[in-house]
Amino acid sequence: MKQSTNNKTLYFFASVFMTLPPAFLFYALANTPHVIVVPLLIYIVSFFKKKPIPYSDRSIIYSVLLALILAVLLNMLFPMHQERFMSIGRAFTPQITIPFLIFIAAISTFFTFSQYTIGLNATLAMFILLMAGDFQGLNSYNENSSFFSFLIDIKYYNKFFLTLATIELFAIIVSFLLTNHSDFHTKNPKVKKFKLISIPIVLVIILLLSISNYSTYIYFKSDLRKLEQYIVQLRHFSSMNISKVLFGKEVNLRRTINSDIFKNHKLIMLRVEGPKPPGYLRGRTYDSYINGKWSKSAGKIYRLKETPNIGTLALSAFFVGKKIENKNAKTKYNIFMTDACISNYIFYPPNAQRIEMVAEHLNFSPNGDFLPKSWNKDGGYTTYQYDNPPYPAYQKPKYPKSTHYLFIPKCVKKAISSISEKIDKQYNTQHKKLSDREIVNQIIMYLHEHYTYTLNLPDNKLKTDPVTFFLNTSKKGHCELFASAAALLLRYKGLPSRYTTGFICIEQHPSGDYFVSRMGNAHAWSETYLRDEKKWILVEATPPDGIVPYETKWGIFNVWIDKIKYSLSKRISEIRRGYFTRAVINFFFDIFLISFNFLFHPLRGFISLFFLLIIIYIIKLRKKNKIYTLERSAETIKLTKKMDKFIASIENKTNIKRKSSETLEEWIKRLEDSDSSQKINIEKIKDFIAWYRVIRFTNEPITSQKLKIFGINSKKTIKNFNKF
Numbered sequence: 156m157k158q159s160t161n162n163k164t165l166y167f168f169a170s171v172f173m174t175l176p177p178a179f180l181f182y183a184l185a186n187t188p189h190v191i192v193v194p195l196l197i198y199i200v201s202f203f204k205k206k207p208i209p210y211s212d213r214s215i216i217y218s219v220l221l222a223l224i225l226a227v228l229l230n231m232l233f234p235m236h237q238e239r240f241m242s243i244g245r246a247f248t249p250q251i252t253i254p255f256l257i258f259i260a261a262i263s264t265f266f267t268f269s270q271y272t273i274g275l276n277a278t279l280a281m282f283i284l285l286m287a288g289d290f291q292g293l294n295s296y297n298e299n300s301s302f303f304s305f306l307i308d309i310k311y312y313n314k315f316f317l318t319l320a321t322i323e324l325f326a327i328i329v330s331f332l333l334t335n336h337s338d339f340h341t342k343n344p345k346v347k348k349f350k351l352i353s354i355p356i357v358l359v360i361i362l363l364l365s366i367s368n369y370s371t372y373i374y375f376k377s378d379l380r381k382l383e384q385y386i387v388q389l390r391h392f393s394s395m396n397i398s399k400v401l402f403g404k405e406v407n408l409r410r411t412i413n414s415d416i417f418k419n420h421k422l423i424m425l426r427v428e429g430p431k432p433p434g435y436l437r438g439r440t441y442d443s444y445i446n447g448k449w450s451k452s453a454g455k456i457y458r459l460k461e462t463p464n465i466g467t468l469a470l471s472a473f474f475v476g477k478k479i480e481n482k483n484a485k486t487k488y489n490i491f492m493t494d495a496c497i498s499n500y501i502f503y504p505p506n507a508q509r510i511e512m513v514a515e516h517l518n519f520s521p522n523g524d525f526l527p528k529s530w531n532k533d534g535g536y537t538t539y540q541y542d543n544p545p546y547p548a549y550q551k552p553k554y555p556k557s558t559h560y561l562f563i564p565k566c567v568k569k570a571i572s573s574i575s576e577k578i579d580k581q582y583n584t585q586h587k588k589l590s591d592r593e594i595v596n597q598i599i600m601y602l603h604e605h606y607t608y609t610l611n612l613p614d615n616k617l618k619t620d621p622v623t624f625f626l627n628t629s630k631k632g633h634c635e636l637f638a639s640a641a642a643l644l645l646r647y648k649g650l651p652s653r654y655t656t657g658f659i660c661i662e663q664h665p666s667g668d669y670f671v672s673r674m675g676n677a678h679a680w681s682e683t684y685l686r687d688e689k690k691w692i693l694v695e696a697t698p699p700d701g702i703v704p705y706e707t708k709w710g711i712f713n714v715w716i717d718k719i720k721y722s723l724s725k726r727i728s729e730i731r732r733g734y735f736t737r738a739v740i741n742f743f744f745d746i747f748l749i750s751f752n753f754l755f756h757p758l759r760g761f762i763s764l765f766f767l768l769i770i771i772y773i774i775k776l777r778k779k780n781k782i783y784t785l786e787r788s789a790e791t792i793k794l795t796k797k798m799d800k801f802i803a804s805i806e807n808k809t810n811i812k813r814k815s816s817e818t819l820e821e822w823i824k825r826l827e828d829s830d831s832s833q834k835i836n837i838e839k840i841k842d843f844i845a846w847y848r849v850i851r852f853t854n855e856p857i858t859s860q861k862l863k864i865f866g867i868n869s870k871k872t873i874k875n876f877n878k879f
Contacts (some may be wrong), residue, residue, distance in 0.1 A: 163207070166268035169330035171198055173276045174260040176323045177283035180316070181253050189229040190254050197261035207267040214266070222258035226251050227730065249286050256283055277327045284320055320365070328358045406441060406449040406656065406679070408621035408635055411612065420675030420705045424496040426721050427660050428669045429488040435680070435693060436490075436502040436672065437549060438657035440522035442559050444643065446566065447621045449654045451520070452559045459510075459517045459525075469534070469733045473510045473517040484509065484539035491535040491724040495674070501525050502657050503538050505682075505693065506547035512536035513731050522653055523549035534731030535724065548682045548691040555684050560651030563643055570623040571647045577601070578644075591650055591685040592692075598644050599696050606640075607631045608701030634679045634697040641696035642681040651684040652694075659702060665714050666752070669721055675705035718749060790857040797866050798847050804873045808835060819844055836875070843872050 174194060182191045208214050230250050256279045263272055332355070427433050441449035459473040488504065503510065503525065510517065513534035514527035563571055578601045579585045589597070606625070613629040615621065622643060625636040642652040656679050660672035681694045695702070709717075722745040729738035754763050806812050809831035813822040823844070827837055846868075850861055 163268055166272060167198075167202060167264055169273055170260065170264050170276045172326045173273075173280050173323065173330055174257060176319050176326060177280045178257045180319050181249075181257075181283065183315075185250070185253075187229075187250070187254070190257050193225060193229070193254075194257055194261040197258070198264065201261070201264040204265065208265045210266060218262045218265075219259065222255050222262055225258050226255040229254060253283050253286060273330055277330070280323055280327070284323060321362075324358065324362055324365075328355060331358075404450065406635060406654065407447065408449070408639060409447045409615075417610070419495075420673060421707055422495050422674045423493055423671050423717065424674055424676075425493065425502060425658060425660060425672040426491045426669050426724060427488050427672070428490075428725075430486060432661040432663065432670050433488050433504050434659065434661060435505060435547070435678075436658045436660050437505045437523065437655060438498070438502045439500055439524050440520075440549075440653050440655045440682075442522060442557075442653040443562070444567075444622075444639065444654070445564050449639065451522070451524075452557070454521045456518050456520060456526075459519055461516060465511065466733070469513045469531075469731060470511055471514060471516075473512070473514075475508050475510070475519075479509055479539075479541060484541055486540040488538045488540075489535060489725075489728075490538065491721070491728065492532055493720075493724075499526060499530075501527065501536060503536075504540055504547065505549050506540050507538040508541050509539040510536055511539075521552055523551060531731050533724075533727045535728040548693040550691050554689075555651040557651075560653065560684070561646045561649070563646055564620075566620045567622050567643060568647075570620075570626045571643050574601075574626050574640075575644060575647050591683075591687050594648050594650065595645065595683060595685075595692070595694055598641055598648075599694065602637060602640060602696050603698050605630065606637070606698075608633065608637070608698045608704070610704065634701055637697040637701070638679040638681045638694075641694055642683070645681070645683045645694070650686065653682050655680055655682050655693075661703065662707065664717065664721070665709050666718055668718075671717070673705070673707065675707075676703065678702065715749070715753065722749070790859070790862065791851065793862055794847075794851060794857055794865065797862070797869055801843070801869045801873065805835065805840065839872055839875070843868070 175191075178190050178194055182188060260276045260279045263275060266272070425436065427436075441451055443450050443452045459475065460478060461474070462472045462478065464470070465472045486504075490502065492498070492502075501510070501512075505523075510525070512527060513531040515529035516527075518526045518528060520526075578597055581601065582597050584597065607630065609631045610633050612633070613631060615624045615629075617624075619628075621636065622639050625632045626640055638654055642654050645652040656677070658672040659676045659678045660670050662671050662673070662676070663669075664671060678697075681696065682691050683694050684691050722742075726738045726742050726745070729735075729741065754760050802813060805826075809826060809829065811822075811826055811829055811831055813819075817825075823837070823841060826835070826840075847865070850857060850865060
């Protein structure tokens with residue numbers, strides 16, 4: 156059915172009127188100008204386009220894909236933190252979802268307009284308002300919402316939101332009323348009248364209910380927020396606890412190891428792509444030990460030198476030292492954090508000298524803790540190493556003169572002094588001058604010989620210092636105690652030392668494509684400065700059986716599930732970095748490789764072949780049924796053509812044409828009410844139509860014999876439809 160120009164214009168402006176208020180609201184909240192600019196550009200192009208796009212599977216799929224690509228691309232150019240919203244908003248990833256819905260609403264104006272277009276735009280607008288209403292007020296993530304900061308201030312936001320919600324509801328009501336005069340609502344006057352009355356009433360009821368619900372929410376706002384936060388905490392409880400144990404601001408040696416680490420020791424935290432196992436991946440470092448706790452001493456935070464927009468607009472390179480080209484690197488690692496790895500700090504090989512990631516800039520502490528700002532974790536990060544020392548360590552500060560690298564608290568100094576004397580006595584070095592490296596080796600050997608690795612710590616009933624208890628009483632402990640004891644013993648010998656945490660990554664995936672680091676691979680070691688060699692080295696004091704304390708075996712399904720997760724991580728990373736073409740090509744190549752490796756296996760291949768044969772059989776069976784259906788459809792077409800000729804004969808006789816939107820009953824009713832009813836036998840026509848429906852809509856097949864009889868009776872009825 157063709158649409159008039161007036162109707163098209165009416166639908167167009169109704170759609171614009173409904174979409175822009177929620178788009179403006181999200182722009183004000185998230186400081187994302189593209190949610191206004193892009194839809195306006197789409198509307199301008201749509202307005203001047205003469206012919207609408209017909210609905211089809213292909214046109215709809217392309218439209219959805221275009222909206223999604225625009226949303227993802229523009230999110231990379233204008234990133235937004237999910238922390239602007241509470242749990243409902245975060246659950247739907249608003250920085251992608253809301254622009255996507257707004258673009259869908261705008262693109263829908265290119266298609267043939269109908270009342271469903273208005274319904275779609277109204278639904279999308281209300282959903283966007285729902286998500287935007289979960290805004291949590293000004294904070295460090297949204298205080299830079301430049302132009303409209305005054306509107307989203309907590310004092311004015313409620314009024315601002317209510318105003319826009321009222322405007323949106325008014326827009327929906329007006330749009331429905333205006334489009335009520337279109338061709339779609341003129342079929343039945345009674346239906347038209349009912350809609351004119353019922354729609355405003357329903358919308359007013361919705362408005363009143365919305366105001367009532369909003370008032371209830373404001374009254375119980377504090378309680379609902381507490382409940383919401385409680386639900387969020389429940390959802391992330393385990394992850395938050397684990398993150399505090401592994402990557403917190405301090406390391407409390409008095410605390411027992413979290414039971415979740417034992418339960419989830421197989422949980423993969425990092426996936427690393429590289430030519431060989433990266434080994435130690437450095438995370439956070441601590442240099443102050445007091446009363447059983449390692450913490451960071453106060454120090455300045457610096458920014459690494461950077462080269463923005465390398466290769467793409469999104470990717471930046473950061474340099475630990477002087478700027479070096481990646482082509483000169485000896486070793487390169489692509490590192491991907493999993494969802495289970497909750498840390499704002501990155502984990503990197505200690506000798507990394509260049510880091511590429513999607514971030515605004517990369518901060519670092521004097522001890523080498525790297526904290527990205529505005530970092531897109533989905534993009535992963537790449538490290539480049541230009542030398543490969545056997546015991547790598549972060550090489551700054553170059554000349555450690557601060558006293559906190561040598562500080563030993565009184566509560567542990569006596570025990571450290573006693574153990575140091577025992578080491579000198581055992582290796583007969585009381586009166587010898589040793590090199591710093593020899594001192595390090597002696598301490599490591601002594602700890603390996605006299606102390607045992609265990610995760611089940613003995614009970615410290617006297618509540619003495621954990622390191623003192625470990626050295627003098629239990630002589631059993633985990634990596635944290637070995638690393639702490641080594642650092643303090645080295646300090647006693649005059650070597651600047653610090654305590655370091657991170658992951659051990661040496662486990663290779665069965666495919667051989669990458670390495671993984673699990674929760675059980677979380678580790679602690681120490682770094683010490685060799686005064687005579689003027690460099691930092693990594694000191695591994697934990698016995699070999701404690702470096703990788705858990706044995707892991709890959710299950711049949713786990714191998715392929717993790718391989719798929721790794722492939723998806725790589726493709727998402729490429730998209731985030733701006734390599735869209737590469738991501739698409741590699742995605743299909745990954746599908747081919749995974750399918751090939753999965754099928755070309757004796758057992759998996761046989762099972763897959765068996766199911767493939769079953770699928771082929773089902774397809775062939777359905778094809779036979781389809782052929783039979785097509786044969787029936789051909790006979791049905793012949794029947795319909797004969798019926799069309801019958802109707803055309805009556806139309807010529809009466810000059811009353813049947814409308815395309817009319818049913819046969821409605822057309823017969825018009826014939827009865829017209830003056831032409833005197834020229835025809837209405838009852839015979841009704842009987843003939845009833846007989847047609849019996850043949851057309853019963854389950855029995857339409858045979859050629861039935862068609863022949865139907866044609867003969869059709870001609871007889873046409874000849875004799877005069878009343879007399």
